[in-house]
Amino acid sequence: MGNIYEKKIITVTTPLLPELQIFNKSLEHIWAHKWITNGGPLHQQLENALCEYLKIPYISLFTNGTLPLIIALQALRITGEVITTPYSFVATTHALWWNNITPVFVDIDPKTGNIDPDKIEAAITPHTSAIMPVHVYGNPCDTKRIQEIADAYGLKIIYDAAHAFGVEINGKSILAEGDLSTLSFHATKVYNTIEGGAMVMSDESTKKRIDNLKNFGITDETHVIAPGINSKMDEVRAAYGLLNLKQVDKAIDHRHNVVLRYREALRKVKGISFFDDLPGVKHNYAYFPIFVNEEEYGMNRDTLYFKMKEQNVWGRRYFYPLISTFTPYRGFDSARPEHLPNATRMAEQVICLPLHHLLTDEDVERILKLVVK
Ligand SMILES: *Cc1c(COP(=O)(O)O)cnc(C)c1O
Secondary structure, rough: OOOHHHHHOEOOOOOOOOOOOHHHHHHHHHHHHOOOOOOOOHHHHHHHHHHHOOOEEEEEEOOOHHHHHHHHHHHHOOOOEEEOOOOOOOOOHHHHHHOOOOOOOEEOOOOOOOOOHHHHHHHHOOOOOEEEEEEEHOOOOOOOHHHHHHHOOOEEEEOOOOOOOOOEEOOHHHHOOOEEEEOOOOOOOOOOOOOOOOEEEEEHHHHHHHHHHOEEEEEEOEEEEEOOEOOOOOHHHHHHHHHHHHHHHHHHHHHHHHHHHHHHOOOOOOOOEEEOOOOOOOOOOOEEEEEEEHHHOOOOHHHHHHHHHHHHHHEOOOOOOOHHHHOOOOOOHHHHHHHHHHHHHHHHEEEEOOOOOOOOHHHHHHHHHHHOO
């Protein structure tokens, strides 16, 4: 075995960064005007630009992608129990915990990794007030079925769309589904503002209410109408976000090409499966999860994962372990693995291969060599 230090480390992602010289120009502009936060002109500009890019009517920027989840639950006055997925980043369920809400985990559909709509109804109780699905890896949930169930039982829907930046179905934004959707602009996401996030809503009065809740509930100099929090995005990150928005399409194109090469090479590998594009969906290629079937592949996921790591190819086991196995949640009845067979299997089989805008052909072949046998 060669010296591992000879090999460049390939990480699962690398942040999309604006060109430093151009960002410096933005900083000079901010320094000259001295408006650095509290809904400044760049904040306004980024909201407008995102509405246009994402084809949505209203958006509210946040300081990260977790607070909009917490505030969405507050804004809709959700209480009691919320039906959600265990197959996500832990922030999804933490947002419920921070609102004193009991998560009710429902198993996923292995075809998408998303909550299985066929299993939602059985999880509804008199305490259920909402459904919080996740468009995991940017794969759209079955929004039509979920809406029908919500309508039949009088439930709200909040989509954790942290992975679904720019995802569309038949030319329509996935972010327009449900009552509210939230985005994360964290450094690891397909579009980033370093830390950052947003909430997407369909009407102006909701937008006003959300803007109020992210600024302490303050309406004017002498009025506070709600126990809001501070979750505003500052001007520096809004400037950074405006620059990144101009190059995100190019980054997604590059990711798409890598995904096409991955699929081509892995389609013939026995025991490795992955998602293909879904009909009518404009994907953002945020992640490339592969699933390792130990019997067919002849090696289990962790063996492959650590073999890659040893060769400085750092995939990530998104999402392993399942949220439902973590200490705060494992005591709930719905968290028992026997209720979540599909999620449990996916969590045990998944590796997200490196996928970002700076991967070279050489990197991709080096990664594939470790997986293709
Ligand atoms: C990244 C992520 C979040 C949280 O976003 P932050 O911006 O890191 O707070 C929430 N949900 C999911 C599914 C995520 O992947």
